[in-house]
Amino acid sequence: MDQNQTHELPKTYDPSQFEDRLYSMWMEKGYFTPDVKDERPPFCIVIPPPNVTGQLHMGHALDETLQDILVRYKRMQGFNTLWVPGTDHAGIATQIKVEENLRVNEGITRYDLGREEFLKRVWDWKDKYGNRIISQLQKLGSSCDFTREAFTMSDNLSDAVRKVFVTLYNKGLIYRGLRITNVCPHCNTVISDAEVDYQEIDGAFWHIRYPIKGEEGKYVVVATTRPETMLGDTAVAVAPGDERFADLVGKTLILPLVGREIPVISDENVDPEFGTGCVKITPAHDPNDYETGLRHNLENIIVIDNTAHITEAGGKYAGMDRFEARKQIVADLEAGGYLVKIEKCTHSVGHCYRCGTILEPVASRQWFVKMKPLAEPAIEAVRRGDTSFIPDRFSKNYFNWMENIKDWCISRQLWWGHRIPAFYCEDCGEITVAEKDVAVCPKCGSHKITQDEDVLDTWFSSALWPFSTLGWPNSTEELKKFYPTSVLVTGYDIITFWVSKMIFMGLEFMGEKPFSHVFIHGLVRDAQGRKMSKSLGNGIDPLEIIDKYGADALRFALATGNSPGNDMRFSDEKIEAARNFANKLWNASRFVRMNLTIDKVELPAADKLAAEDKWILDKFNALVASVTANLDKYEVGVALSALYDFVWDVFCDWYIELTKARLNEKESEGCLIAQNVLAYVLIGTLKLLHPFMPFITEEIYQALPHGAACDLESIMISDFPKYDAALEFPEESADTERLIAVIRAIRARRTEMNVPPSRKTKVYVETKYASSFGEMTYPFFLRLASASEVEVAASFAGVISADDAAQIVTDAATVYLPISELVDTAKEKERLTKELAKTEGEISRLSAKLGNAGFVAKAPAAVVEAERAKLVKYEETAEGIRNALSKLK
RNA sequence: GGAGGCAUAGCUCAGUUGGUUAGAGCGCACGGUUCACAUCCGUGAGGUCGAGAGUUCAAGUCUCCCUGUCUCCACCA
Numbered sequence: 001m002d003q004n005q006t007h008e009l010p011k012t013y014d015p016s017q018f019e020d021r022l023y024s025m026w027m028e029k030g031y032f033t034p035d036v037k038d039e040r041p042p043f044c045i046v047i048p049p050p051n052v053t054g055q056l057h058m059g060h061a062l063d064e065t066l067q068d069i070l071v072r073y074k075r076m077q078g079f080n081t082l083w084v085p086g087t088d089h090a091g092i093a094t095q096i097k098v099e100e101n102l103r104v105n106e107g108i109t110r111y112d113l114g115r116e117e118f119l120k121r122v123w124d125w126k127d128k129y130g131n132r133i134i135s136q137l138q139k140l141g142s143s144c145d146f147t148r149e150a151f152t153m154s155d156n157l158s159d160a161v162r163k164v165f166v167t168l169y170n171k172g173l174i175y176r177g178l179r180i181t182n183v184c185p186h187c188n189t190v191i192s193d194a195e196v197d198y199q200e201i202d203g204a205f206w207h208i209r210y211p212i213k214g215e216e217g218k219y220v221v222v223a224t225t226r227p228e229t230m231l232g233d234t235a236v237a238v239a240p241g242d243e244r245f246a247d248l249v250g251k252t253l254i255l256p257l258v259g260r261e262i263p264v265i266s267d268e269n270v271d272p273e274f275g276t277g278c279v280k281i282t283p284a285h286d287p288n289d290y291e292t293g294l295r296h297n298l299e300n301i302i303v304i305d306n307t308a309h310i311t312e313a314g315g316k317y318a319g320m321d322r323f324e325a326r327k328q329i330v331a332d333l334e335a336g337g338y339l340v341k342i343e344k345c346t347h348s349v350g351h352c353y354r355c356g357t358i359l360e361p362v363a364s365r366q367w368f369v370k371m372k373p374l375a376e377p378a379i380e381a382v383r384r385g386d387t388s389f390i391p392d393r394f395s396k397n398y399f400n401w402m403e404n405i406k407d408w409c410i411s412r413q414l415w416w417g418h419r420i421p422a423f424y425c426e427d428c429g430e431i432t433v434a435e436k437d438v439a440v441c442p443k444c445g446s447h448k449i450t451q452d453e454d455v456l457d458t459w460f461s462s463a464l465w466p467f468s469t470l471g472w473p474n475s476t477e478e479l480k481k482f483y484p485t486s487v488l489v490t491g492y493d494i495i496t497f498w499v500s501k502m503i504f505m506g507l508e509f510m511g512e513k514p515f516s517h518v519f520i521h522g523l524v525r526d527a528q529g530r531k532m533s534k535s536l537g538n539g540i541d542p543l544e545i546i547d548k549y550g551a552d553a554l555r556f557a558l559a560t561g562n563s564p565g566n567d568m569r570f571s572d573e574k575i576e577a578a579r580n581f582a583n584k585l586w587n588a589s590r591f592v593r594m595n596l597t598i599d600k601v602e603l604p605a606a607d608k609l610a611a612e613d614k615w616i617l618d619k620f621n622a623l624v625a626s627v628t629a630n631l632d633k634y635e636v637g638v639a640l641s642a643l644y645d646f647v648w649d650v651f652c653d654w655y656i657e658l659t660k661a662r663l664n665e666k667e668s669e670g671c672l673i674a675q676n677v678l679a680y681v682l683i684g685t686l687k688l689l690h691p692f693m694p695f696i697t698e699e700i701y702q703a704l705p706h707g708a709a710c711d712l713e714s715i716m717i718s719d720f721p722k723y724d725a726a727l728e729f730p731e732e733s734a735d736t737e738r739l740i741a742v743i744r745a746i747r748a749r750r751t752e753m754n755v756p757p758s759r760k761t762k763v764y765v766e767t768k769y770a771s772s773f774g775e776m777t778y779p780f781f782l783r784l785a786s787a788s789e790v791e792v793a794a795s796f797a798g799v800i801s802a803d804d805a806a807q808i809v810t811d812a813a814t815v816y817l818p819i820s821e822l823v824d825t826a827k828e829k830e831r832l833t834k835e836l837a838k839t840e841g842e843i844s845r846l847s848a849k850l851g852n853a854g855f856v857a858k859a860p861a862a863v864v865e866a867e868r869a870k871l872v873k874y875e876e877t878a879e880g881i882r883n884a885l886s887k888l889k
Numbered sequence: 890g891g892a893g894g895c896a897u898a899g900c901u902c903a904g905u906u907g908g909u910u911a912g913a914g915c916g917c918a919c920g921g922u923u924c925a926c927a928u929c930c931g932u933g934a935g936g937u938c939g940a941g942a943g944u945u946c947a948a949g950u951c952u953c954c955c956u957g958u959c960u961c962c963a964c965c966a
Binding site: 270274864 | 891892893894895900901902903904905908909910913914915916919920921923924925926928929930931932933945946947959960961962963964965966
């Protein structure tokens with residue numbers, strides 16, 4: 001767009017008319033792509049990569065909005081700014097989606113296709129949904145550098161994954177081991193502890209007799225919620241020192257239905273108070289029993305497989321589904337006289353967080369990351385403050401997790417993901433872990449090599465995100481320039497899943513923290529405060545909101561009132577308020593635009609400025625300071641509400657109104673000055689607002705003449721306003737504040753007395769603050785206070801009779817409105833007396849405070865001074881009221 | 890069981906290291922066809938800041954305790 005070509009703004013604010021056009025313009029100009037060689041200080045954010053499972057939801061919209069605000073802010077402040085976009089392959093989640101799709105549309109499973117063909121299908125899916133996510137990011141206005149778009153399974157990132165795996169393996173930090181892990185029979189894979197979703201369900205305790213060998217008719221009773229696991233029992237444990245069972249320890253029991261002989265052991269893990277005090281031990285299917293098994297050298301008998309069917313070891317129950325087997329076993333126990341009773345109970349049971357299936361704990365061989373050595377430096381880094389959480393309380397979450405961390409199970413029995421780079425020799429059993437595929441066994445030379453079938457946990461690759469996306473393991477310019485990144489913006493729900501892993505991986509492989517700050521936001525909930533979810537059907541699609549209200553309104557609604565770490569509700573009222581604000585800004589800008597006759601904006605010299613000009617500049621300057629300080633603290637919501645108040649209450653409701661008189665004096669010097677100040681403040685405000693509402697601010701900016709200081713083709717690349725001490729005008733500001741207070745008081749009084757706006761009255765302003773009420777201010781009374789005429793004097797004694805006028809007292813002035821027929825002297829007296837009492841109350845409160853030696857001695861001087869100033873104002877008001885009262889008959 | 894959050898106007902929420910007469914949006918009441926905007930303008934009502942105690946010259950803000958509510962982590966056979 002021609003930088004000198006300005007245009008009128010259309011009458012209605014219609015974001016659909018310009019949002020896409022402006023976004024394309026920014027892309028074409030390459031504003032989102034930084035130059036790595038640029039010497040200015042870097043600012044970098046890597047996006048928390050959305051899963052390629054579907055489309056963006058409100059949570060993403062919030063996350064991207066906050067990031068874009070920071071990125072645009074820093075870019076305008078002159079930082080060399082990079083925001084890396086990308087997506088996550090999301091192992092299980094995506095595989096399940098694609099399998100579901102196959103089932104519904106083609107009636108087949110992944111096994112029908114085979115691994116290779118299935119993966120092709122997943123890649124097709126990824127292309128489709130990955131692109132959709134990118135275009136949604138763009139709709140929101142995200143200023144990501146799309147030339148650096150990343151994907152966790154791209155070649156480059158896969159190289160990084162392999163290198164990390166091999167390095168950790170060689171350091172002994174990755175090992176293969178037998179553990180009780182949670183298996184999802186539906187997904188047919190192990191899932192990590194963090195992916196277990198515990199839910200309370202109604203279940204039962206089955207009390208079962210286990211006969212004692214060689215003691216006819218004697219038995220112990222155990223209680224279990226999962227009777228089918230008895231097939232794998234290899235002991236019964238009692239608490240050490242439990243006198244009831246002391247003589248049992250060492251005896252042998254006969255496992256019912258199975259006939260296996262199992263010992264009674266004593267183990268500290270048993271709570272004698274709970275259940276029967278005797279615990280059946282199934283080391284292969286319960287984490288606690290597994291530990292007990294290790295202590296007592298018990299055999300692990302796996303009786304349930306990964307699909308929740310009974311294994312060969314389960315004898316006659318082999319092949320049965322676990323719940324079918326449970327039924328049968330209970331029936332058989334009952335028939336055999338082993339069942340004592342069934343006791344109803346509710347207990348919490350692990351469910352798959354993806355598909356909701358009840359999980360089965362199974363002992364199996366898996367790959368693990370040894371966490372202790374990695375966690376320690378990661379804890380230290382946060383403790384030292386290398387990386388800090390905003391708000392700080394989330395560091396407690398982090399410590400709590402990291403200090404109690406368990407080894408991380410990283411293998412998954414899936415097809416979609418990074419295949420584990422471990423190669424097994426069928427001849428000699430050698431395991432080779434290598435970055436490059438292995439074809440020949442390095443130990444025996446055999447060619448019978450098979451790669452591990454499993455893939456890595458999806459968080460393994462996203463743990464490397466802050467450096468893999470910048471080119472690691474290659475030593476790139478990007479890494480040198482932008483690592484460590486500046487801030488990570490994410491929700492509190494994935495601090496443990498993801499943030500903690502990036503921290504220890506970054507420290508391990510880059511030798512440095514991955515980011516300086518972790519800016520945590522909450523969840524976006526629905527209008528009733530419920531989590532948005534598919535099952536509830538209460539999700540709101542950000543794209544629909546954008547279509548209806550515009551991306552700026554959506555961004556505003558998400559950013560305003562949002563405070564770090566706290567959940568927020570999204571409602572129609574909120575988005576409407578946001579749209580209304582955009583509309584307000586649009587119309588104010590339209591007003592300024594249509595009154596401009598100048599083609600360059602230049603701030604007039606101070607001595608040319610009217611008091612209200614200085615007032616608005618002073619206010620604007622304070623706004624700059626506030627917005628900057630709050631953005632620097634990640635107080636995005638506070639910064640934005642300061643902008644809202646300024647635009648609506650200060651700029652529109654007062655300043656614009658105050659300029660109208662001058663603007664109507666066409667071609668006068670005052671008119672030109674007002675135009676310049678209006679445009680100057682508007683342009684500055686647009687810049688402050690641009691990070692939050694990029695589209696509307698750009699569209700308006702394009703329509704305005706800019707002038708020497710801001711003669712740019714886009715607001716995006718303009719400088720963010722800086723606080724300027726030369727724009728402080730405390731005295732003139734005070735003058736204008738007094739004026740505003742008086743106008744407000746007149747309006748209030750007129751409303752109270754039911755004087756219709758059409759009824760104009762003369763206004764007598766009795767004041768000692770002549771500078772606040774000079775002749776230049778008379779038009780303000782005519783326009784804003786329904787005045788027909790204005791007179792200002794130090795005293796109106798003998799000019800107007802108080803009994804015929806409504807008297808309005810502020811600290812700066814007493815105003816007389818001659819509306820004799822509406823004035824009831826008795827009422828007037830009563831009202832003033834009441835007001836006086838209230839004012840005197842304040843005076844005595846303040847006097848007491850100021851008379852308190854402790855206060856004067858200990859409070860900061862500025863606070864004491866402010867209280868004194870307040871007291872003076874109240875005293876002036878009180879005096880005014882007394883005066884007014886004395887004039888009444 | 891361990892950790893943490895929240896509780897402020899009818900509703901939804903701000904309130905930054907303690908320091909004006911505690912604010913906003915929506916809603917409500919009254920009044921407005923002012924030439925930017927009815928997606929608007931003006932005026933107003935409405936709060937003992939969950940209960941109690943403490944620290945301090947000063948507490949919505951800090952400490953303790955209680956109540957209600959939500960979240961995360963662990964998880965009992």
